[in-house]
Amino acid sequence: xxxxxxxxxxxxxxxxxxxxxxxxxxxxxxxxxxxxxxxxxxxxxxxxxxxxxxxxxxxxxxxxxxxxxxxxxxxxxxxxxxxxxxxxxxxxxxxxxxxxxxxxxxxxxxxxxxxxxxxxxxxxxxxxxxxxxxxxxxxxxxxxxxxxxxxxxxxxxxxxxxxxxxxxxxxxxxxxxxxxxxxx
Numbered sequence: 001x002x003x004x005x006x007x008x009x010x011x012x013x014x015x016x017x018x019x020x021x022x023x024x025x026x027x028x029x030x031x032x033x034x035x036x037x038x039x040x041x042x043x044x045x046x047x048x049x050x051x052x053x054x055x056x057x058x059x060x061x062x063x064x065x066x067x068x069x070x071x072x073x074x075x076x077x078x079x080x081x082x083x084x085x086x087x088x089x090x091x092x093x094x095x096x097x098x099x100x101x102x103x104x105x106x107x108x109x110x111x112x113x114x115x116x117x118x119x120x121x122x123x124x125x126x127x128x129x130x131x132x133x134x135x136x137x138x139x140x141x142x143x144x145x146x147x148x149x150x151x152x153x154x155x156x157x158x159x160x161x162x163x164x165x166x167x168x169x170x171x172x173x174x175x176x177x178x179x180x181x182x183x184x
Contacts, residue, residue: 003125007118014114032060032068040071041082049088054080056095061088 035043043049043063052061059073073079083090 007122010121011114011118018110032070035069035071037071037073040069040073043069044082044086044088047086049083049086051089051091052083053091053093055093 040049040059040061048064050062050064052059054073057072057074058070059079060068060070062068080090
């Protein structure tokens, strides 16, 4: 499984979890039965409607037997008068306008956080000089094919011997200097 597929699976899993949590907390009340306008007028004339809520052109109501209904009412100026004549409890609400961009605005902070999180995860997972690459070794594997340098190859070089003697003198002198400071 390559890196792109892993990232895609991770993002889809996170989105699915968020969708399930949102669905859990955003559960609607039991749906009401859709009826046509004529049936609603029939229920109204027989006195079976106890209360209604008018919201724009949508009418939802409750029947005497406890069932709820929902219908679309055309522009009928006499409808409220008919409800009042039958002593139906009327509730009026303003029209609900939920444009498509309101969903985006409400989800924008969550989408931004997910995007930033994915960006940082991708930065940490890529190699070479990135955020979490301090534990990666840059050691190379030495194989039998590489040229081997032995002590016999460098034993006769006078410069190497002189440099080694300088290092030994320096280190032994440093030991004496550190002892001198220690016993003062």
